[in-house]
Amino acid sequence: MYPRAFHYHRAKSLEEAAVLLGQLGEDAKLLAGGQSLIPLMKLRFANPRHLIDLNFVSGTSYIKDEGGLLRLGALTRHAEIEASPAAAKIPILHDCAAGIADVQVRNRGTIGGSLAEADPSGDWAVVLMTLATEVHCLRVKGQRMVPLGDFIKDAYTTALAHDELVREVAIRIPGEGSGGAYLAFKRAAPVYPTASAAVQLTMEDNVCKEVAIALGCVGLTAIRAKDAESCLRGKAITEQTLAAAVDAAKAASDPQPDMRGSADYKRALVGALVRRVMAIAVRRARGEEVEAGHLYA
Amino acid sequence: MPEVIKKIAIRLRVNAKEHAVEVEPRLLLVELLRETLDLTGTHVGCDTTYCGACTVLLNGAAVKSCTMFAVQADGAEITTVEGLEKDGELHPVQKAFGEAYGLQCGYCTPGLMLSTVQLLAQNQKPGEKDIRKAIAGNTCRCTGYQNIFKAIQLAAQNSKGA
Numbered sequence: 293m294y295p296r297a298f299h300y301h302r303a304k305s306l307e308e309a310a311v312l313l314g315q316l317g318e319d320a321k322l323l324a325g326g327q328s329l330i331p332l333m334k335l336r337f338a339n340p341r342h343l344i345d346l347n348f349v350s351g352t353s354y355i356k357d358e359g360g361l362l363r364l365g366a367l368t369r370h371a372e373i374e375a376s377p378a379a380a381k382i383p384i385l386h387d388c389a390a391g392i393a394d395v396q397v398r399n400r401g402t403i404g405g406s407l408a409e410a411d412p413s414g415d416w417a418v419v420l421m422t423l424a425t426e427v428h429c430l431r432v433k434g435q436r437m438v439p440l441g442d443f444i445k446d447a448y449t450t451a452l453a454h455d456e457l458v459r460e461v462a463i464r465i466p467g468e469g470s471g472g473a474y475l476a477f478k479r480a481a482p483v484y485p486t487a488s489a490a491v492q493l494t495m496e497d498n499v500c501k502e503v504a505i506a507l508g509c510v511g512l513t514a515i516r517a518k519d520a521e522s523c524l525r526g527k528a529i530t531e532q533t534l535a536a537a538v539d540a541a542k543a544a545s546d547p548q549p550d551m552r553g554s555a556d557y558k559r560a561l562v563g564a565l566v567r568r569v570m571a572i573a574v575r576r577a578r579g580e581e582v583e584a585g586h587l588y589a
Numbered sequence: 590m591p592e593v594i595k596k597i598a599i600r601l602r603v604n605a606k607e608h609a610v611e612v613e614p615r616l617l618l619v620e621l622l623r624e625t626l627d628l629t630g631t632h633v634g635c636d637t638t639y640c641g642a643c644t645v646l647l648n649g650a651a652v653k654s655c656t657m658f659a660v661q662a663d664g665a666e667i668t669t670v671e672g673l674e675k676d677g678e679l680h681p682v683q684k685a686f687g688e689a690y691g692l693q694c695g696y697c698t699p700g701l702m703l704s705t706v707q708l709l710a711q712n713q714k715p716g717e718k719d720i721r722k723a724i725a726g727n728t729c730r731c732t733g734y735q736n737i738f739k740a741i742q743l744a745a746q747n748s749k750g751a
Contacts, residue, residue: 300614394726481725
């Protein structure tokens with residue numbers, strides 16, 4: 293399958309890519325890892341006239357811990373995050389990076405590309421929504437920082453202007469006593485999950501001091517389950533508070549029936565995933581090492 | 590009149606051999622390998638980033654060559670299944686797939702072997718989970734994977750110290 297013919301531009305810097313975006317207009321697209329864009333182009337769902345390749349820009353792939361802020365270059369590949377000791381300081385990042393699609397896709401796909409695409413079934417937005425995440429954007433006019441919650445606007449729609457790009461993703465490293473977990477349920481490795489859930493919480497004895505819960509693949513964007521969080525914040529984690537949170541998370545989800553399952557099935561799956569990520573996050577907050585990530589056959 | 594699309598000159602090394610070619614930007618890496626360079630060991634299966642039949646090594650990393658444009662491989666070192674054999678001697682991974690009968694029709698086999706090469710380059714003693722994870726992006730519709738799994742275990746044993 294061939295995409296429609298396009299003009300190829302190889303950016304030497306992100307600044308040059310931003311200039312090109314401004315000059316070429318709305319018919320231009322950025323090529324990062326290409327693991328979503330290229331299939332979309334081959335299927336002719338996307339038909340850009342100009343492609344601006346970012347893969348030859350040096351210095352766009354890095355993971356740095358700067359005073360408790362984890363900075364990731366926009367073109368950092370999932371596989372690099374999976375293997376990074378710095379990223380392992382936030383276990384939920386490893387949960388996500390180590391299971392996105394398969395080895396081959398993780399070797400190419402990038403965190404900046406994933407966020408900028410804003411696929412409703414993408415993994416990163418769900419995970420990063422439970423953390424204090426800033427998206428640093430660049431355009432000719434200057435730079436700005438957008439909190440992730442304001443960055444994702446709708447399905448495949450972000451706050452980026454047509455001549456703007458993602459330069460860096462910055463994540464505040466959670467403090468002591470914090471634990472997080474991400475689980476994504478999928479039928480096979482290379483497909484998008486049927487549903488996913490992420491949680492990041494802080495425990496003090498058995499009391500949940502702070503908590504953020506996000507759901508994936510069950511709405512037009514990743515969903516922050518705020519009512520579910522209210523069921524737990526400031527309370528002891530008991531069967532009763534947990535059951536209330538699970539019900540609230542199911543109510544917050546808005547799944548579409550498709551070949552992956554009916555809406556009822558997906559809502560039930562959300563409940564099960566929230567219950568399981570909560571259990572893992574609580575154990576991790578106590579310092580236990582527990583595995584989490586993508587679940588498939 | 591249709592628009593004129595400028596071709597791009599690229600240089601790449603494929604199986605340790607230098608190539609300089611001019612390519613249309615939309616030419617996929619797998620098509621460059623198969624149609625221009627006549628390396629038909631790399632297969633096209635699903636053509637939608639699922640099956641992994643087109644897996645090659647790009648600077649040592651397994652990638653799906655149907656999901657990369659040839660222009661992106663400019664300056665890169667590519668290894669295809671044809672590059673595994675050295676001086677008439679099969680690669681240990683190729684031998685193991687033969688000995689353990691890790692194939693039936695053979696369509697997925699080049700991709701699986703290259704995924705195995707990346708795995709063993711990073712992890713000389715892969716456990717069961719490591720192997721399953723390493724080949725999760727390669728679909729086989731014949732074997733049920735059991736012999737492929739055994740072939741990779743055998744390749745890991747035979748590669749030690751190699």
